[in-house]
Amino acid sequence: MNLESIISGLKRGDQKALESLYNLFKEKVYNTTLSYVQNQQDAEEITQDVFIEVFNSIDKFKSEANISTWIYRITVNKSLDFIRYTKRKKRFSIVKSIFNLQSGELEIDQPDFIHPGIEIELKERSAILFKAIDQLPENQKTSFILSKIEGLSYAEISEIMKTSVSSVESLLFRAKHNLRKYLNDKYNELF
Amino acid sequence: MDKEKWINETLESINGIKKAEPNPFLFSKILSRIKSGDKTTAFIPVRKIAFGLASMVLLAFINIAVLFYPTSSQQTIESGNTSASSFIPSQSNPYLEILIK
Numbered sequence: 428m429n430l431e432s433i434i435s436g437l438k439r440g441d442q443k444a445l446e447s448l449y450n451l452f453k454e455k456v457y458n459t460t461l462s463y464v465q466n467q468q469d470a471e472e473i474t475q476d477v478f479i480e481v482f483n484s485i486d487k488f489k490s491e492a493n494i495s496t497w498i499y500r501i502t503v504n505k506s507l508d509f510i511r512y513t514k515r516k517k518r519f520s521i522v523k524s525i526f527n528l529q530s531g532e533l534e535i536d537q538p539d540f541i542h543p544g545i546e547i548e549l550k551e552r553s554a555i556l557f558k559a560i561d562q563l564p565e566n567q568k569t570s571f572i573l574s575k576i577e578g579l580s581y582a583e584i585s586e587i588m589k590t591s592v593s594s595v596e597s598l599l600f601r602a603k604h605n606l607r608k609y610l611n612d613k614y615n616e617l618f
Numbered sequence: 619m620d621k622e623k624w625i626n627e628t629l630e631s632i633n634g635i636k637k638a639e640p641n642p643f644l645f646s647k648i649l650s651r652i653k654s655g656d657k658t659t660a661f662i663p664v665r666k667i668a669f670g671l672a673s674m675v676l677l678a679f680i681n682i683a684v685l686f687y688p689t690s691s692q693q694t695i696e697s698g699n700t701s702a703s704s705f706i707p708s709q710s711n712p713y714l715e716i717l718i719k
Contacts, residue, residue, distance in 0.1 A: 442649060449645050457640040471641055478648045544636035552631035576632060603629070610625045618619070 430494055437485040445482050452495070455577070456502050458544075462572045463506035464513075465540035465557055473505050480505070499579075499587045503569055559609040567602035570595050 428436070428447045436444025456477050461470040480501050488497055539554040560568060566588070573584045574595075585592045641647075 442652070445648075445652075446645060449648070453640055453644070454637045457644075458637050461638060467638075471644055474640055474644060475648050475651060479651055482652055542632075542635060543638040545632070546634075549631040552628045553635075556628050556631055576635060606629060607625055610628055611621065614621050614624055618624075 434485065434488070434490065434494060437482060445478065448481065448494075449478055452498050455495075456498065459499065459502045459572065459577055460506045461542070462557075462560070462576045463503075463568070464509055465561060467543070469509065473502075473509055476505050477502050493586070496583065496586045499573070499583075500589075503573075503587060507565055507569075555610070555613060556606070559606050559613070562609055563602055563605055567598050567605065570598040571602040571606075574599055 428444070430451075433444045433447050433451075437448065453474070457470055457474045460473040460477070461467065464470055464473065477498065481498060488494065540557045541550050541554055542557065545553045560571060563571065569588060570584055573579045573587065574581070579587075581592045581595045584595045588595065
C-alpha cells in the first residue's frame with residue numbers, strides 16, 4: 428500500500444489503511460514522544476493519542492502536504508501538551524502538600540530515564556544528557572530532539588515547527604549552548 | 619577527567635541511538651479505542667480555566683454592584699426630580715389659595 432492509497436483509505440475510515448500507516452510511522456512517533464516524556468508508558472499512551480488523532484482528523488490533512496511532517500507535528504504538540512499537563516499537576520500537588528502537611532504524602536521524583544536504544548556503556552551518560560534535554564525551553568528541545576535523535580534535516584524541522592531554516596539553526600545553537608552550561612554544572616557537582 | 623572531554627562525550631552519548639520498539643499490542647489498543655468512539659485525551663490549558671473563572675467572578679461582581687449601588691447618573695436624575703418637585707404648586711399652600719380666590 429503506497430502513501431496515497433493509505434491516505435484515501437483513511438479518508439474512507441478504512442482500518443487496514445490505519446494499520447499500514449501505523450506500521451510505517453510507529454517507530455518515528457513512539458521514539459519522538461519517548462525523547463520528550465522520557466517514560467515508556469506515557470510514550471505509548473501519547474502514541475495511541477497521535478494515531479487516533481490522525482484517524483479522526485485525516486480530512487483536515489491537505490493532500491499536497493507531507494504526511495510525515497503532519498504526523499510529526501501532531502506528535503510534537505501532543506508530547507508538549509502532556510509535559511505541560513504533568514508539570515501543572517506537579518505544581519498543584521506541591522501546593523496541595525503545603526496546605527495538607529499532615530497527609531504525609533511525599534513527592535516521588537521520577538528515576539533517571541534510560542533510553543532502550545542506548546548501548547550499555549553509554550546508559551549513564553545518556554541519562555544525564557536526557558535530564559539536560561528535559562530542562563530546555565520547548566522550541567530548543569523540539570529542534571534538538573528532531574535533529575539529533577530523530578535525524579531530520581533542518582528543512583524538515585522548519586516545516587514541522589512552521590519556522591525558517593535559519594530559526595532552526597539558531598534554536599539548535601542555543602540548545603547546545605544551554606546543554607553545555609547544564610553539563611558544566613553537572614560536572615562540577617559530580618567531580 | 620578533563621571537563622571539556624566529559625561534556626563532549628556526554629553530548630555524543632546519543633549518537634547512533636537505536637530506535638525503540640513500542641509494545642506489540644499497541645495497535646490493538648488504538649483500534650479498540652477508535653471502535654469505542656474514544657477521542658484523544660484533551661488537556662485543557664490552565665490559562666483557559668483561569669480566564670473562565672475570572673470572567674465569571676467579574677460578571678458576578680458587576681451584577682452585585684448594579685443591584686446594590688445606584689449609579690451616579692441615577693443619583694443626578696433623582697436629585698433633579700427632587701428639586702423640580704419643589705416647584706409644583708401644592709394644594710395645601712395657603713398663599714396659592716389666596717391667589718386663586
